[in-house]
Amino acid sequence: MIFANIEYLFLLILLIPYIVWYCMRRKKTEPTIQVSTTRMYMNVPKNWKIYFLHAPFVLRVVAFVMIVLVLARPQTTDNWQNSEIEGIDIMLAVDVSTTMLAEDLKPNRLEAAKQVAAEFINGRPNDNIGLTIFAGESFTQCPLTIDHSVLLNLFNSIKGDIAQRGLIEDGTAIGMGLANAISRLKDSKAKSKVIILLTDGNNNRGDISPLTAAEIAKQFGIRVYTIGVGTNGTAPYPMPTLAGVQYVNVPVEIDEQTLTQIAASTNGNYFRATSNSKLKEVYNEIDKLEKTKLNVKEFSKREEAYMPYALVAFLCILLDLILRNTLLKRIP
Numbered sequence: 001m002i003f004a005n006i007e008y009l010f011l012l013i014l015l016i017p018y019i020v021w022y023c024m025r026r027k028k029t030e031p032t033i034q035v036s037t038t039r040m041y042m043n044v045p046k047n048w049k050i051y052f053l054h055a056p057f058v059l060r061v062v063a064f065v066m067i068v069l070v071l072a073r074p075q076t077t078d079n080w081q082n083s084e085i086e087g088i089d090i091m092l093a094v095d096v097s098t099t100m101l102a103e104d105l106k107p108n109r110l111e112a113a114k115q116v117a118a119e120f121i122n123g124r125p126n127d128n129i130g131l132t133i134f135a136g137e138s139f140t141q142c143p144l145t146i147d148h149s150v151l152l153n154l155f156n157s158i159k160g161d162i163a164q165r166g167l168i169e170d171g172t173a174i175g176m177g178l179a180n181a182i183s184r185l186k187d188s189k190a191k192s193k194v195i196i197l198l199t200d201g202n203n204n205r206g207d208i209s210p211l212t213a214a215e216i217a218k219q220f221g222i223r224v225y226t227i228g229v230g231t232n233g234t235a236p237y238p239m240p241t242l243a244g245v246q247y248v249n250v251p252v253e254i255d256e257q258t259l260t261q262i263a264a265s266t267n268g269n270y271f272r273a274t275s276n277s278k279l280k281e282v283y284n285e286i287d288k289l290e291k292t293k294l295n296v297k298e299f300s301k302r303e304e305a306y307m308p309y310a311l312v313a314f315l316c317i318l319l320d321l322i323l324r325n326t327l328l329k330r331i332p
Contacts, residue, residue: 104236111160237250
């Protein structure tokens with residue numbers, strides 16, 4: 001608390017002569033009567049008004065102090081507070097090819113990836129996070145943002161049949177997905193820049209090879225964590241036919257060697273998620289690995305704080321007037 005007009009506080013000195021004047025005047029004006037003895041009045045109960053005789057004086061003193069404080073303009077101080085938070089820039093690169101509809105993870109690979117990634121996003125409120133999706137081609141679903149509600153809405157809007165409906169070319173362009181994510185992070189000023197790339201197949205589309213994209217990421221100081229999602233062996237896949245959806249077992253083919261090389265060349269890690277629980281463990285592990293301390297300076301603006309003092313002064317003056325004209329009214 002500070003005072004904009006602190007010189008007004010010197011007015012409080014006036015209370016000293018006022019208190020002295022009140023005490024001296026009280027002695028001179030107090031009515032007296034001489035009696036031979038007061039023994040007869042010893043057991044007479046005192047009137048309750050005696051306890052309030054000095055109440056108007058106390059109220060006037062308090063009101064004066066409050067008015068002086070209002071004139072001095074009390075203000076809250078501008079406050080700079082240093083705090084440490086954990087925050088980095090993260091791009092999620094998620095495979096949305098038709099093979100992500102395989103149901104070795106429940107309800108399928110894509111939905112499982114969305115659910116676990118949503119938990120990961122909610123657990124990192126201080127991070128800038130964006131989303132790139134890829135199949136045979138790649139585009140940015142959401143640029144880096146701290147508004148995670150928008151990010152999650154855009155993430156949840158991705159449907160598993162996006163490639164089947166022709167909204168994106170089918171296939172697996174890992175290099176293109178990685179390059180797209182890099183383009184969103186390359187100009188970032190963050191000390192730590194991360195890409196989490198999730199796929200279930202081999203690179204078979206695109207103009208940029210995954211290892212070339214990894215070298216570009218390395219040049220920009222971007223760390224890449226790769227996740228191969230899918231069980232071992234075969235996985236049930238819902239195949240649309242004229243008789244309806246028929247489930248067939250398709251082989252799980254993940255280019256783990258390439259994903260491992262991408263991670264190794266950028267100082268990241270490769271993870272294999274063969275089930276929902278394993279996928280969750282992978283994101284938890286990445287969450288533990290990526291903790292960067294950021295110093296944040298928070299500023300609070302100075303504001304006028306006279307209102308409580310003005311209110312107390314008003315109530316004291318009002319109560320003084322009420323007491324002197326009712327319960328403590330003097331008859332000349």
